[in-house]
Amino acid sequence: MSFVFCPLFSGSSGNALYVGADDTHLLVDAGMPLKAILAALDGLGVAPQNLRGILVTHEHSDHIRAAGALSRKFNLPVYANEGTWQAMADKLGEVAPRNQRVFTTGQDFYVENLGVAPFAIPHDAAEPVGLALHARGRKVAVATDLGHIQSGWMRAVSGADLLLLEANYDLNMLENSRYPTVLKQRIRGRKGHLSNEDCGKALCALAQSGVRTCVLGHLSRENNLPELAYQTVRDALLAQDVPCGAGFRLDLAWRDRVGERYVIA
Numbered sequence: 317m318s319f320v321f322c323p324l325f326s327g328s329s330g331n332a333l334y335v336g337a338d339d340t341h342l343l344v345d346a347g348m349p350l351k352a353i354l355a356a357l358d359g360l361g362v363a364p365q366n367l368r369g370i371l372v373t374h375e376h377s378d379h380i381r382a383a384g385a386l387s388r389k390f391n392l393p394v395y396a397n398e399g400t401w402q403a404m405a406d407k408l409g410e411v412a413p414r415n416q417r418v419f420t421t422g423q424d425f426y427v428e429n430l431g432v433a434p435f436a437i438p439h440d441a442a443e444p445v446g447l448a449l450h451a452r453g454r455k456v457a458v459a460t461d462l463g464h465i466q467s468g469w470m471r472a473v474s475g476a477d478l479l480l481l482e483a484n485y486d487l488n489m490l491e492n493s494r495y496p497t498v499l500k501q502r503i504r505g506r507k508g509h510l511s512n513e514d515c516g517k518a519l520c521a522l523a524q525s526g527v528r529t530c531v532l533g534h535l536s537r538e539n540n541l542p543e544l545a546y547q548t549v550r551d552a553l554l555a556q557d558v559p560c561g562a563g564f565r566l567d568l569a570w571r572d573r574v575g576e577r578y579v580i581a
């Protein structure tokens with residue numbers, strides 16, 4: 317009996333997370349090439365045909381790249397809300413009607429042993445969500461692609477035993493990057509992504525709410541560095557007297573390789 321979470325890939329170039337409770341194995345997003353996701357699952361010892369489905373947060377390609385192919389190849393249900401289904405229908409390719417599952421943002425549902433609570437997030441997609449996943453009285457929350465700190469998603473992830481939270485960009489790196497101005501504005505806009513600084517700010521409050529482990533994720537390849545994200549958030553926590561190490565763990569997920577396998581006890 318176990319509740320396991322593992323970020324397979326997390327970053328602006330692609331996202332796929334594994335979550336499992338006993339025999340219920342799920343993916344949160346499948347935004348990497350099929351081969352990469354299959355290799356990562358193999359490393360975890362999870363056979364793709366034993367997956368119970370793919371939960372999709374929103375239709376951007378860094379979240380859905382292999383979702384259609386996985387569904388077709390292994391007969392997997394794809395779970396998304398109505399807005400996301402409409403927006404991604406032509407990107408996914410054919411998904412069998414029986415595997416098109418629709419959830420409602422704000423309404424909890426179960427996939428076998430796992431409780432799923434989708435909550436709204438501010439992002440420039442049709443109907444983007446973060447997810448809180450419940451099993452065995454524990455809670456894992458995933459919140460990336462967050463335009464700004466907002467009480468709704470903060471409430472939804474509070475108290476999570478493990479939280480994967482976005483630390484997308486360093487403001488200086490973004491300002492000085494070669495990105496066109498309009499793209500810079502999109503990223504730092506209210507429906508773009510969360511900076512390292514804002515991630516640190518949010519996490520100070522969330523650590524007080526009972527979050528015990530935070531994994532920083534969805535880092536930008538161009539406008540961030542893992543050490544910089546980690547240090548910025550850690551400094552913000554220490555400035556608020558949140559001790560990293562004792563009782564609160566800060567970790568990183570990786571863009572291009574499988575992260576830690578967490579057992580939530």
Ligand SMILES: [Zn+2]
Nearest residue numbers: 374376439461
């Ligand atoms: Zn997105």
Ligand SMILES: [Zn+2]
Nearest residue numbers: 328376378461
């Ligand atoms: Zn994304």
